[in-house]
Amino acid sequence: MQSVRSLRHIVMLGVTVLILAGVMLVVRFSPWQAGLPNRVHADEPAKPMSELARMWPMFGGSISRNMVNLTETNVPTDWEVRKNQQPKNLKWKERLGSKAYGGPTVVGGKIYIGTNNGSPRNNRDRDPQTKKPLDKGILMCFRESDGKFLWQHVNDKLPGGQAYDWPEEGVCSTPIVEGERLWYVSNRCTVNCLDTEGLAHIPMAERKEQYKDDTDAHIIWQYDMMKELNVSPHNLAVCSPLIVGDLLFVVTANGVDEQHISVPSPEAPSFICLDKKTGKLLWKDNSPGKNIMHGQWSNPTYAEIGGVPQVIFPGGDGWIRGFEPKTGKLLWKFDANPKDSFYKLGTEGTKSDFIATPVVHEGKIYLSTGQDPEHYAGVGHFWCIDPAGKTGDISPELVEDASVKPPKTKKNPNSGAVWHFGGPNPDENARRDILFSRTMSTASVHDGLCYVADLQGFVYCLDAKTGKLYWQHDTKSEIWGSTYWVDGKIYLNVGDGDVYIFAHGKEKKLINKVEMDESLRSTSVVANGVLYLMSENNLFAIQEKK
Numbered sequence: 001m002q003s004v005r006s007l008r009h010i011v012m013l014g015v016t017v018l019i020l021a022g023v024m025l026v027v028r029f030s031p032w033q034a035g036l037p038n039r040v041h042a043d044e045p046a047k048p049m050s051e052l053a054r055m056w057p058m059f060g061g062s063i064s065r066n067m068v069n070l071t072e073t074n075v076p077t078d079w080e081v082r083k084n085q086q087p088k089n090l091k092w093k094e095r096l097g098s099k100a101y102g103g104p105t106v107v108g109g110k111i112y113i114g115t116n117n118g119s120p121r122n123n124r125d126r127d128p129q130t131k132k133p134l135d136k137g138i139l140m141c142f143r144e145s146d147g148k149f150l151w152q153h154v155n156d157k158l159p160g161g162q163a164y165d166w167p168e169e170g171v172c173s174t175p176i177v178e179g180e181r182l183w184y185v186s187n188r189c190t191v192n193c194l195d196t197e198g199l200a201h202i203p204m205a206e207r208k209e210q211y212k213d214d215t216d217a218h219i220i221w222q223y224d225m226m227k228e229l230n231v232s233p234h235n236l237a238v239c240s241p242l243i244v245g246d247l248l249f250v251v252t253a254n255g256v257d258e259q260h261i262s263v264p265s266p267e268a269p270s271f272i273c274l275d276k277k278t279g280k281l282l283w284k285d286n287s288p289g290k291n292i293m294h295g296q297w298s299n300p301t302y303a304e305i306g307g308v309p310q311v312i313f314p315g316g317d318g319w320i321r322g323f324e325p326k327t328g329k330l331l332w333k334f335d336a337n338p339k340d341s342f343y344k345l346g347t348e349g350t351k352s353d354f355i356a357t358p359v360v361h362e363g364k365i366y367l368s369t370g371q372d373p374e375h376y377a378g379v380g381h382f383w384c385i386d387p388a389g390k391t392g393d394i395s396p397e398l399v400e401d402a403s404v405k406p407p408k409t410k411k412n413p414n415s416g417a418v419w420h421f422g423g424p425n426p427d428e429n430a431r432r433d434i435l436f437s438r439t440m441s442t443a444s445v446h447d448g449l450c451y452v453a454d455l456q457g458f459v460y461c462l463d464a465k466t467g468k469l470y471w472q473h474d475t476k477s478e479i480w481g482s483t484y485w486v487d488g489k490i491y492l493n494v495g496d497g498d499v500y501i502f503a504h505g506k507e508k509k510l511i512n513k514v515e516m517d518e519s520l521r522s523t524s525v526v527a528n529g530v531l532y533l534m535s536e537n538n539l540f541a542i543q544e545k546k
């Protein structure tokens with residue numbers, strides 16, 4: 001079906017996205033994060049930059065998933081990489097597949113990208129007769145200094161076709177890297193733990209992988225969510241995993257059938273926790289169950305809020321939930337849709353789930369609703385939530401009588417809602433009949449301001465404490481990536497190939513709009529003084545020439 005082609009729109013952002021640099025300078029870490037690199041406590045004295053590992057090891061940079069980088073400075077605001085133009089501030093450029101959405105992740109002198117097999121690195125991955133690329137999901141590893149290709153993890157397509165593994169979409173998961181290990185979710189709905197060095201250092205006799213060349217991946221373990229848990233992914237599994245200590249958290253991608261009529265496996269978990277070292281299942285949760293609307297393509301987040309450690313999962317039923325990390329015990333849940341909303345394929349529906357990832361900043365959760373971008377623009381909701389000291393249902397409203405349409409509701413005295421931005425536009429003379437569209441974009445929150453973009457092409461600056469709108473800008477292009485705060489500026493990639501750069505502040509100031517001439521479906525990342533821009537086809541390393 002037309003609407004099923006969702007996953008080529010998942011970035012992610014995504015995703016969809018992406019990561020640990022300077023955010024860790026301001027986020028206070030708990031013992032749960034003992035396994036993470038670059039741990040910096042808020043009460044520790046600042047260290048010289050040379051002592052800090054400047055990296056971006058997961059989607060969102062840190063376990064709070066905030067798209068903010070407080071480490072890097074002197075980030076370029078102008079460059080030229082277009083064909084037939086004199087290059088400017090281009091360090092290097094490397095070819096990816098024909099679609100690339102997962103990453104980049106930058107750690108330990110290497111860059112990791114999820115893509116497809118549009119540009120095969122091994123002749124084995126071409127059709128022997130036509131020599132055309134075979135459809136596969138690829139995770140690529142490049143050398144950070146010069147972009148040299150090092151190795152790849154090659155994933156064959158799942159049997160069953162587009163219902164489970166949409167053609168040409170490749171790998172959309174952004175990997176998380178810790179030390180010499182990497183974890184990501186493949187197009188085959190497997191959670192993978194890989195050696196960051198690839199197979200080249202493993203003797204041939206000890207290589208047990210399906211693909212055994214020096215430029216192939218060394219697999220430590222794999223967990224097949226379809227085989228082990230009866231998960232039925234809708235179109236593609238895309239989650240960017242989260243690690244806290246020895247715990248690995250994943251959204252499984254369990255979703256509806258190809259006809260969008262029912263959920264084939266409502267008993268299958270939507271959220272799982274694995275042992276990062278072994279892949280052993282520690283707990284699972286299927287709270288969304290039969291109420292999954294479409295797919296589940298967001299990512300988990302971790303925080304200590306009100307002194308309570310919690311892993312935060314966005315569900316395909318439009319509810320966000322907090323769980324006890326070790327046990328999977330439900331702590332609280334929040335309905336991100338109005339009680340009178342309804343789900344319908346296309347633009348007419350008013351109920352959505354999540355593609356954006358929850359962000360935690362100063363004990364508050366920031367998250368917006370969205371759908372498959374092929375459903376395009378519709379009403380969206382952006383929430384700031386505070387679950388501190390609360391348990392159970394912390395939604396703004398409770399249903400008193402569901403037998404009437406719309407249902408009869410009352411205010412929830414236990415509500416965790418701090419503020420809300422979105423819904424219908426009350427101004428009948430306004431250009432848009434909605435205040436905020438569905439979105440795939442994860443927010444960036446810093447210095448009292450919150451930046452977020454929506455699918456319809458608008459970027460917003462809001463007061464992080466009140467939700468007051470300070471400014472907005474229409475890029476006139478659909479947006480799949482996220483705002484990225486770095487060096488006192490906000491970088492935003494848009495679908496038609498432009499990069500917008502705004503100055504941080506309550507008043508709108510557009511510093512530059514750089515044209516790339518290549519579709520941009522992901523989020524900018526900065527590490528070690530280099531800006532990485534990932535188009536659907538290429539990875540660009542941009543650095544200010546001295």
